[in-house]
Amino acid sequence: MSSAVHAEYPSPTGPRPPATGSRLPRWLIAATALWAVLLAGLTWRSVAEDPPTVREQRTLSQAGPVVDGAIGELVAAAGGGVPALSPPEVDRGCRISPFADGASLTRAVDLAAPVGEERALLEQIAERLPERWRAGVRLTPEGPRLRGDAGEFVTVTGRPATDGRIRFTVDTGCRPVGDDYSAGSAAAGPEADALAEAVRALNGRPGGPDSVTSAPCPGGATARTVRAVVDPVAATPQAALAPLAGGTPVVETPEVYAYRRAGVAVLADLQPDRVVVSATTGCAG
The missing domain is CATH 3.30.460 (Beta Polymerase; domain 2)
Structure with missing residues (x-):
């Protein structure tokens, strides 16, 4: 007589597969749709109103x-x-x-x-x-x-x-161009006269400024700088500009000569073969 024992395997356990044709509850479908609409609305408002984060x-x-x-x-x-x-x-x-x-x-x-x-x-x-x-x-x-x-x-x-x-x-660092940057334009004011005066003192040829650069002041006025290049310079620049500074420049070094005259700031960048002269009307501090 055989004494072999036949092993019995337990039946599989776990959740039964869903019955064919079962559907999600209607309330769950409605809640999901409402959440999607709300999320889209919040995203649109964030893009339209929130400040940039980067x-x-x-x-x-x-x-x-x-x-x-x-x-x-x-x-x-x-x-x-x-x-x-x-x-x-x-x-x-x-x-x-x-x-x-x-x-x-x-x-x-x-x-x-x-x-x-x-x-x-x-x-x-x-x-x-x-x-x-x-x-x-x-x-x-x-x-x-x-x-x-x-x-x-x-x-x-x-x-x-x-x-x-x-x-x-x-x-600004690197960023998208957008509609591009425009510096605007500004007409020269009293600083143009101070520039012409300095150019003549340096034996440069009189004429209009090479560039006009401006920026808005906090109080609503406009700061402007006009610039010209004098090349070559016939005389020692410091000595030529000293009468305009009244003998007391704000700064006098081998590279910089700066003074104020009639409310205009004049800065001369003394380079080896030329002088770049800037005249500026600033902002009330």
Whole structure:
């Protein structure tokens, strides 16, 4: 007689498959549809009303007025200094991503500063800038550096460029172009006369300015800089400009000669073979 024992396997357990033809409850279908409509509405409102959360969501054309206004704030904070606005620069060679081209906007202001007083002047200007910028100055191995946030992902920096000159830069970083940036136009005012006077003193040929650069002041006025290049210079520039400065320039170094005359700030960039002269009417600080 065989004594073999036959093993018995337990029957499978677990949920039964749904019956053929079963449907989701109507309330669940309605709730899902309502949630989809609500999510779409919230997304549309966020895109239309919420501020950008990253720089790549803000176009160059939208950031342009912020940059222009920041330049005006810097000129106003410079007080009785000798500023000079540089023409805007748009770099179209940057990329937002491997698949998207972009552009960046940079504007700058040069400020003549007595040698040795650069850090103190940077700190003074940082205190005068809008509180929302959270501007501050720190000492780095390369010297004092000012940094601030003008809003809309626009950065503001300031540093000594050469002896007797500080450069402030306002930069958007790379972002979509949008409708592009337009600097606007402004007619030269009394600064044109101061420029022509300096050009004649340097034995340059009289004529209109090579460029006119402007920015809106916080109080509603307009800061303007007119610029001309004198090449070649027949006389020692410092000696030629000294009578216009009344013998007491704000800054006099081998690279910079700056003075104020009749409410206009004049800054001469003394280069080896030419002089770049800027005349600026600023903002009331």
